[in-house]
Amino acid sequence: MSRGALPVSVHQLAVDRHRQRVLENLSCRFQPGELTAVVGPNGAGKSSLLQVLAGVLAPAAGRVEIDGNDAAKIPAGERAQLCAYLPQAETPAWSLAARDLVALGLLPWGKPADRDNRVHRALAQVDAVEFADRPVTRLSGGELRRVQLARLLVGEAPVLIADEPTAALDIRHQLQLMQNFRQQADSGRTVVLALHDLALAARYCDRILLLEGGRLRATGTPEEVLTPDLIGEVYGVSCEFRWRDGVADFVPLDLL
Amino acid sequence: MLNRSNAILALMVLALPLALLGALASGPVDIDLAGALTDGWHAQGSDAVILWQLRLPRALLAVLVGAALGMGGAAMQGMLRNPLAEPALLGVSSGAALAAILLLYYGLAWQAGWLLPLLAIGGAFLAVACVWLLAGRGASASRLVLAGVAINAFLSALMALALNYAPSMFAMQEIVFWLLGSLANRGWDQLLLALPFVVVGAALMFCGRNYLRALSLGEASAASLGFGGRRYPLAILLGIAAAVGAAVAVAGTIGFIGLVVPHLVRPLVNQDPGRLLWASALAGALLLLLADILVLNFIGAQELRIGAVTAFIGAPFFFWLIVSARRGLQL
Numbered sequence: 001m002s003r004g005a006l007p008v009s010v011h012q013l014a015v016d017r018h019r020q021r022v023l024e025n026l027s028c029r030f031q032p033g034e035l036t037a038v039v040g041p042n043g044a045g046k047s048s049l050l051q052v053l054a055g056v057l058a059p060a061a062g063r064v065e066i067d068g069n070d071a072a073k074i075p076a077g078e079r080a081q082l083c084a085y086l087p088q089a090e091t092p093a094w095s096l097a098a099r100d101l102v103a104l105g106l107l108p109w110g111k112p113a114d115r116d117n118r119v120h121r122a123l124a125q126v127d128a129v130e131f132a133d134r135p136v137t138r139l140s141g142g143e144l145r146r147v148q149l150a151r152l153l154v155g156e157a158p159v160l161i162a163d164e165p166t167a168a169l170d171i172r173h174q175l176q177l178m179q180n181f182r183q184q185a186d187s188g189r190t191v192v193l194a195l196h197d198l199a200l201a202a203r204y205c206d207r208i209l210l211l212e213g214g215r216l217r218a219t220g221t222p223e224e225v226l227t228p229d230l231i232g233e234v235y236g237v238s239c240e241f242r243w244r245d246g247v248a249d250f251v252p253l254d255l256l
Numbered sequence: 257m258l259n260r261s262n263a264i265l266a267l268m269v270l271a272l273p274l275a276l277l278g279a280l281a282s283g284p285v286d287i288d289l290a291g292a293l294t295d296g297w298h299a300q301g302s303d304a305v306i307l308w309q310l311r312l313p314r315a316l317l318a319v320l321v322g323a324a325l326g327m328g329g330a331a332m333q334g335m336l337r338n339p340l341a342e343p344a345l346l347g348v349s350s351g352a353a354l355a356a357i358l359l360l361y362y363g364l365a366w367q368a369g370w371l372l373p374l375l376a377i378g379g380a381f382l383a384v385a386c387v388w389l390l391a392g393r394g395a396s397a398s399r400l401v402l403a404g405v406a407i408n409a410f411l412s413a414l415m416a417l418a419l420n421y422a423p424s425m426f427a428m429q430e431i432v433f434w435l436l437g438s439l440a441n442r443g444w445d446q447l448l449l450a451l452p453f454v455v456v457g458a459a460l461m462f463c464g465r466n467y468l469r470a471l472s473l474g475e476a477s478a479a480s481l482g483f484g485g486r487r488y489p490l491a492i493l494l495g496i497a498a499a500v501g502a503a504v505a506v507a508g509t510i511g512f513i514g515l516v517v518p519h520l521v522r523p524l525v526n527q528d529p530g531r532l533l534w535a536s537a538l539a540g541a542l543l544l545l546l547a548d549i550l551v552l553n554f555i556g557a558q559e560l561r562i563g564a565v566t567a568f569i570g571a572p573f574f575f576w577l578i579v580s581a582r583r584g585l586q587l
Contacts, residue, residue: 083480
């Protein structure tokens with residue numbers, strides 16, 4: 001399988017969790033070079049979709065295709081080299097040094113010779129070199145999140161999947177992170193993020209996937225999907241989007 | 257690179273043969289150690305027989321059992337992502353112990369030297385199989401622990417029953433002493449019986465080292481790194497059952513090694529659950545050998561059981577753990 005640009009698509013996907021259907025009849029495509037935000041209210045099925053894409057969760061029906069190949073037939077180790085995934089909450093069990101935690105992201109490749117360099121590069125990308133040697137249990141929530149992001153990036157997988165990557169980050173690091181994902185997409189990677197922050201989604205993403213109650217409600221460019229009418233219907237919130245030079249200003253106003 | 261941690265590990269490697277010599281020199285009778293060593297395996301002198309047929313297998317058994325318990329503890333803590341896990345948690349030890357007790361109960365144990373260890377290993381595998389089936393498909397670590405606690409409780413109840421209805425005081429004493437753990441009167445038979453199980457178990461655990469590393473991020477992240485499915489936890493569990501089951505089978509239940517040793521060496525391997533496996537095996541072997549030297553040099557009417565010694569090492573360790581946690585250090 002080629003290691004370049006990899007489109008990912010899901011076909012007629014259904015996912016069960018605790019014997020409950022959480023995603024139904026979902027079909028969509030994630031293109032290389034595109035940054036896609038999966039948005040929707042709590043419980044819409046964002047995390048489940050991401051986990052199925054990452055191969056963590058097996059679909060109840062339908063399939064995931066990576067570059068046209070059925071993902072279920074790709075060996076787990078090879079698939080891990082293609083898709084990197086960062087879950088919403090990841091609590092390290094041991095007090096590893098930050099650089100050792102980042103190195104775990106290279107496990108699908110065994111023990112590459114340039115490991116230390118790659119770990120350093122990934123830490124630099126998220127502005128975390130200064131605490132490379134600190135045990136992760138002594139990092140703040142935001143610092144830990146950045147180290148975990150470095151773990152996501154270190155393998156330079158063609159498909160990046162992150163669940164709520166901006167949660168727990170201050171505004172500077174939120175912007176830095178989104179710019180980083182933007183660069184990753186611009187360099188030909190397929191990037192899928194679950195986001196709650198619609199302003200960030202509108203500003204940095206090429207495509208928005210709006211989920212509601214386990215179904216795909218709308219998909220398209222931010223201008224197409226993030227309209228006050230649609231957001232009002234799905235979230236039950238009145239809001240305003242002001243578009244200025246492609247930068248969206250999103251203001252939630254009141255409960256509907 | 258030789259930093260402080262690696263230096264301590266290297267010292268432990270060097271200390272092991274020295275402790276082995278110390279164990280060979282220890283015992284109720286004084287022997288001419290150098291003479292017996294140079295006489296060789298086939299010598300007929302009493303010193304040589306004591307050395308080659310009694311002390312050497314016992315010392316090597318301490319190394320083997322200590323290594324199995326230490327590594328099993330490290331694997332268990334890694335798999336359950338919990339520093340307080342120990343092999344006994346999943347019923348491995350009590351499965352082996354119950355099988356042994358039943359044999360002692362019916363007085364069949366001494367019909368053949370290999371019968372008790374073999375059945376005890378079977379008991380360990382049976383207990384792990386029960387835990388695995390009870391936990392069910394795709395069980396999380398916490399569900400495995402719960403299933404282990406349940407099976408453990410049941411096995412303990414059966415053990416209590418066996419003790420309660422022990423046919424004679426003699427059988428009861430034998431059971432109690434066996435439960436305390438001992439390396440006394442063990443020979444090459446037991447060593448050679450346990451060896452293949454420990455080696456295969458250690459190999460299985462070692463094959464799962466990258467799974468344990470990935471698991472330090474959590475189960476979902478481990479799955480996304482290519483370590484999903486039941487294959488890896490099953491390999492680790494079977495490895496623990498083989499190694500720890502064999503250790504318990506030949507030496508009885510020796511507590512605290514599997515719990516304390518991984519704790520002690522975790523800082524030396526930068527908390528890496530993969531390297532922790534062999535480091536715990538090394539430290540477990542050294543600790544049990546030192547404990548056995550203590551037992552051998554203890555002068556008293558009754559034999560001091562090695563399980564009691566390790567418990568005496570283990571309990572203060574927890575005091576120290578709590579005190580250091582109160583001082584704000586890492587648990």
